[in-house]
Amino acid sequence: MxxxxxxxxxxxxxxxxxxxxxxxxxxxxxxxxxxxxxxxxxxxxxxxxxxxxxxxxxxxxxxxxxxxxxxxxxxxxxxxxxxxxxxxxxxxxxxxxxxxxxxxxxxxxxxxxxxxxxxxxxxxxxxxxxxxIDQAEWARISAEWLAGQVGKGGDIVVVNGIAGHPANETRWGAAKEVFAKAGVNVLTVADGNWDQATGQQVMTNLLATYPDVDGVWTQDGMAEGVFRAVQAAGRLDRITISGEARVGFMRLWDKARANGFESIGVVNxxxxxxxxxxxxxxxxxxxxxxxxxxxxxxxxxPIPYTVDEAAFDKYWGEARGKGDAYCLDGSLTREQAAEFFQ
The missing domain is CATH 3.40.50.2300 (Response regulator)
Structure with missing residues (x-):
């Protein structure tokens, strides 16, 4: 605009x-x-x-x-x-x-x-x-899931949002601590600017540089692009991707589940x-x-909820009729907001 x-x-x-x-x-x-x-x-x-x-x-x-x-x-x-x-x-x-x-x-x-x-x-x-919401906690949830998937000694790459942006820095600071504690190797960090097309191109470049990577940690707004890059490379069965609670990504996730693909999406x-x-x-x-x-x-x-494999059917059933850009959402009700006050 x-x-x-x-x-x-x-x-x-x-x-x-x-x-x-x-x-x-x-x-x-x-x-x-x-x-x-x-x-x-x-x-x-x-x-x-x-x-x-x-x-x-x-x-x-x-x-x-x-x-x-x-x-x-x-x-x-x-x-x-x-x-x-x-x-x-x-x-x-x-x-x-x-x-x-x-x-x-x-x-x-x-x-x-x-x-x-x-x-x-x-x-x-x-x-x-x-x-x-606690942006650090938001990041820790998916980072801990990814660390558990790739295990100690696993190699990952990171596709972040906009460098210097407060939410980006808070999220990455928390995720980085999780990976360090879990013994996960972060090979490189790139910026996808919270844009699906940019995220896809960045991930395509990373796959060319790091052919044996085990996983990708990314933020919302880019996971669909990351997925498409990994899929185009024929490596969905070998690379674990942290995802997003957004209809476009969940649609791809749903189709890939038959082949054992799993992911996670934390609602922001x-x-x-x-x-x-x-x-x-x-x-x-x-x-x-x-x-x-x-x-x-x-x-x-509160972070409203997290979509994982166990909860996927519930939330996908509610969201599948929305457009691909729709983010799963939540807000306080008036009554819940009033409870914060004297």
Missing amino acids: AGALVVLLTACSSGDGGSGAEAGGRPYTIGLSNGFVGSEWRTQMVEGLKTAFADYQDEGVVDELVIESADTDVNGQIQQIRNLINRDVDAIIVNPNSETALDAVFREATQQGIKMFAIDQAVTSKDVTNVV PPGGAVSALHMAVNVLDGRKFPAGKINGNTVHI
Whole structure:
């Protein structure tokens, strides 16, 4: 998307942004800053947020959702957030491009009384409440599975996401520790940029360089491409692949099961934005997080579930009618979100 997309979910607005019908109260105006649109996961994230927002809007809780969504760098995302500040929103949900580089603009927002929530990956700023799954735990689940498959002394290659991106670095840091502890040899690490076509090309190159590799650890957004590269090389029976909880990969997995292929997909829910919206409404209503529900500035929401061979039939039966880009999902309900507060 070349520029910022502003979505107005009302026929008309009050004209005074976040002040709504009553200053400091409902209805609330919510902003979203999304600095990366190069994956289907992000599209699903935005659409899910819009759907949940519409439910709140029907009840008069919120009035306008302002979405800034574009492929951009840190400076571009700073401008996105300033645009939302200028729209006088009450809260901003941000999927951040950096763990630390947005701190100054986060402070600008909070000084204007705007509540800040980070999703998908945590940031360090104390001006922000992180509403995230534990990305390290997300990575450990599939890394431990792969380590168990290839065994001590097994040789693997890694196809990561975008180098330097907070979620990527957190995931790989955790997975690397698992492999070191298990005695698994990581031959090389390459970047697939969370893109299926790039992941496929990267894996094709790795297979040419490392013909005797035992396994591949990859992140969601690339596993289908990795699978296709290994399949084209005729090596599905010899290389173990960590997969993803996405319909396109699961469709390939399903067809290969007859030949003994197994994999794993840990759900990384696009619905995290919906969970953050529920949290934002509670905070704007004046509710507080008790000490036992927040770790520093981070609220960890549960990883919804994991798809493995034992659970495959259950989740595939629910998902098979979706498009290949659909990510298996989950979010807190309003009631579950309310349980995090006093």
